[in-house]
Amino acid sequence: xxxxxxxxxxxxxxxxxxxxxxxxxxxxxxxxxxxxxxxxxxxxxxxxxxxxxxxxxxxxxxxxxxxxxxxxxxxxxxxxxxxxxxxxxxxxxxxxxxxxxxxxxxxxxxxxxxxxxxxxxxxxxxxxxxxxxxxxxxxxxxxxxxxxxxxxxxxxxxxxxxxxxxxxxxxxxxxxxxxxxxxxxxxxxxxxxxxxxxxxxxxxxxxxxxxxxxxxxxxxxxx
Amino acid sequence: xxxxxxxxxxxxxxxxxxxxxxxxxxxxxxxxxxxxxxxxxxxxxxxxxxxxxxxxxxxxxxxxxxxxxxxxxxxxxxxxxxxxxxxxxxxxxxxxxxxxxxxxxxxxxxxxxxxxxxxxxxxxxxxxxxxxxxxxxxxxxxxxxxxxxxxxxxxxxxxxxxxxxxxxxxxxxxxxxxxxxxxxxxxxxxxxxxxxxxxxxxxxxxxxxxxxxxxxxxxxxxxxx
Numbered sequence: 001x002x003x004x005x006x007x008x009x010x011x012x013x014x015x016x017x018x019x020x021x022x023x024x025x026x027x028x029x030x031x032x033x034x035x036x037x038x039x040x041x042x043x044x045x046x047x048x049x050x051x052x053x054x055x056x057x058x059x060x061x062x063x064x065x066x067x068x069x070x071x072x073x074x075x076x077x078x079x080x081x082x083x084x085x086x087x088x089x090x091x092x093x094x095x096x097x098x099x100x101x102x103x104x105x106x107x108x109x110x111x112x113x114x115x116x117x118x119x120x121x122x123x124x125x126x127x128x129x130x131x132x133x134x135x136x137x138x139x140x141x142x143x144x145x146x147x148x149x150x151x152x153x154x155x156x157x158x159x160x161x162x163x164x165x166x167x168x169x170x171x172x173x174x175x176x177x178x179x180x181x182x183x184x185x186x187x188x189x190x191x192x193x194x195x196x197x198x199x200x201x202x203x204x205x206x207x208x209x210x211x212x213x214x215x216x217x218x219x220x221x222x223x
Numbered sequence: 224x225x226x227x228x229x230x231x232x233x234x235x236x237x238x239x240x241x242x243x244x245x246x247x248x249x250x251x252x253x254x255x256x257x258x259x260x261x262x263x264x265x266x267x268x269x270x271x272x273x274x275x276x277x278x279x280x281x282x283x284x285x286x287x288x289x290x291x292x293x294x295x296x297x298x299x300x301x302x303x304x305x306x307x308x309x310x311x312x313x314x315x316x317x318x319x320x321x322x323x324x325x326x327x328x329x330x331x332x333x334x335x336x337x338x339x340x341x342x343x344x345x346x347x348x349x350x351x352x353x354x355x356x357x358x359x360x361x362x363x364x365x366x367x368x369x370x371x372x373x374x375x376x377x378x379x380x381x382x383x384x385x386x387x388x389x390x391x392x393x394x395x396x397x398x399x400x401x402x403x404x405x406x407x408x409x410x411x412x413x414x415x416x417x418x419x420x421x422x423x424x425x426x427x428x429x430x431x432x433x434x435x436x437x438x439x440x441x442x443x444x445x446x447x448x
Contacts, residue, residue, distance in 0.1 A: 003233045003378040007262050023447040030442045032234050034435040036374065039391050040315035042305045043436055052446035079266065081360040088269055088358065095268035139304035141391055143363045144414070147370025151263060152234065154371075155378065159230040168266050168364055181445065190367070211261040212270055218257050218353075219404070222279035223250040 006158040011209065013163040013194070014099075014119065015202035016126040021051070021162065021195060026128065029156040036152045038145035044138045045149045048131045048181050049195075055129055058180040062121045062173050075171040076188045087212060094210055102207030116204075120169040126194035131170065131177060133187040146190065153193065163198030167191055224422055226384040233381035238433060240386040240418070241322075241342065242426035243349040248278065248419055252383045253351060260375040265368035271357045272372040273411070275404050276419075278351040285403050289344050289396045299397035299413055317434060325431035343392040349418035354393070356406055356413045369414065376417065386422040391415045 001009075026049055038044060050058065065072045084092065097107075105112045123129045130153075134146055154164050170177065170192035177189060198205055227233035253276055265271060277285060305311035320330070328335045346352045353376065357369060377387045393400065397413035400406075406413075422429050 001230060002228055003230050003375075003382045004259050006230045007259050007375055007379065010262070010264070012264055023444055026444070027438065031438050032231055034438060034441065035234050035237075035433070037237070037239060037377070037389060039302055039389075040305070040311070041318040041434070042311050042314060043441070044305060044311075045441065047442045049442060049444045050446055052448070054446040077364065078362045079364060081358075081362055081365065083360050085358075088271070091269055092267045135305070135308060137304055137307050139301050140363060140366045141300065141302045141414070142305055143366035144370030144373065147367035147372075148374035148377075149370075150367065151371035151374040152378070154264070155230045155375075156234070166264055166266075190364070209268060211268075214254065214258050214261060217261070217270065217273055219275040220250070220254075221275060221277045221404075222281040223276075 001159045003155065006155040010154055010158050010164070011205065012165040013198035014124045014165060014204045015199040016124055016163065016194065016196035017199050018125065018127070019197045020127050021197075025160055025162070026195070029153060029160060032156055033149055033152045036145075036149040038148065039141050042138075042142055042145060044134045044142040045146050046133050046187065048183070049128060050131065050181065051128045054180060055123075058129070058177065059122050061176045061180060065173060065176055066118060066121065073172040074175045076174055077171065077190075079168050079171060087216070091210075091212075098207045098209065099204065102203045117169075120167055121173065123167070123192065123194035124165060126165070126196035128195040130193040130195060131181060131183075132190045132193065133183050134190060136186050136188050150193070157195060161197070162195060165194040167194060224384065224386060224424065227378075227381040230378065233378040237377055237381050237387070238429065239388045240349075240420075240422045241347045241388060241428045242423040243347050243386070243418065243420035244423050245348065245350065246421045248351045248385065248421075252385065253419065256376060256379040256383060256385075259379055260372055263368075263372040263375040265371070266364050269365060269368065271361045271365040272355065272369050273357050274353050274355045276351060276353050282352060285400065286345050288399060288403065292396060292399055294395035295398050299394040302391045302394070314434070321431045321434070322428060325427040340392075343390055346390065346416060346418035347388060349388070349420035351419040353417040353419060354400055354404065354413070355415050355417065356401065356411045358410055359412045373415075373417065380419060384421070385419060388418040389415055390418060
């Protein structure tokens, strides 16, 4: 699979098949991803790959926490920028509405929407969850480095026929994550990545995800 | 370097290129790359990335202006925060030492090192440069989104036989660049450039060994049989 096909066929998968992923396959992906670039060769990324018993333990702990609502949230960074304007404000809602429309869940049906959101915390049925953390000393450009590494992982997974969903949602339960997985106190928890074999026929994996036009995001000079 | 036919090959053959040939980059190739890169994921589908691709006369004019200007003060952002961590400082020193050794430039030869650093201003003679900026309201997770997009671009360039070098260095002239492009300094932060072109295959600066941490020091596997 070339890069172009990997980028084009990658989408955030929110329904996975009940089929395990071999550790050897994940090691192959993560080994190659180590070659991702970073400013000053910092390599600021760190991760834990969870499956089986410890993953179930995390699911159970978070499931028991969800009823506490917002009180239990403990994200260590702002997931959304405070003030958004123009296309950014529009986009935030467009993708959510597209997803709920594909699932046939209207805006008023808050209970169903809450259930769909809670699927995040079962990694949408994925057999593997990667938890990403980084030293608190890292500045903004190192977050970009982590993004370069993350996209490398997502694209290499496609090459293995695997699917993924990057999930910042896990950040709201970082305290519970730290109860199950040892993450150093001087590290910040960033996100999860659900990994597995996507159910490519599921409606939630098939709605169109809009993107802004090429010339809206990029200007061209001198060609 | 031939085109990559797999993601793996793109990863293995991508490296930060610091000597480019003068072979021009066709607009349609870069447009194809940037068009596909739009499918990069981002939290809430914000797609926080914005940029300008420059070549030819406008690029040379910008480079002339940067050459004539002093680095801005204060900095646009800090890129050296990780240096408080000994292991990060060691990695930075190591990559610098390996690069200068490849070029036979001695550690004490500050003039030669300075001349090479100045090559950043002309993006190592790359014929095209992508300049990356985005709204200042974007926080850490959106910087990660921008990074995902940048890596899409760099890997997609390998698909087309093209090479790149990400350059945070250009942020020393962030305000000048934004002014040149007509981008608001008030609303937008300038992040980096990406030099784009074809590598000079046999230049030693494009050939030194790159070092990475062992996988098991970066990724732990729990619960696998």
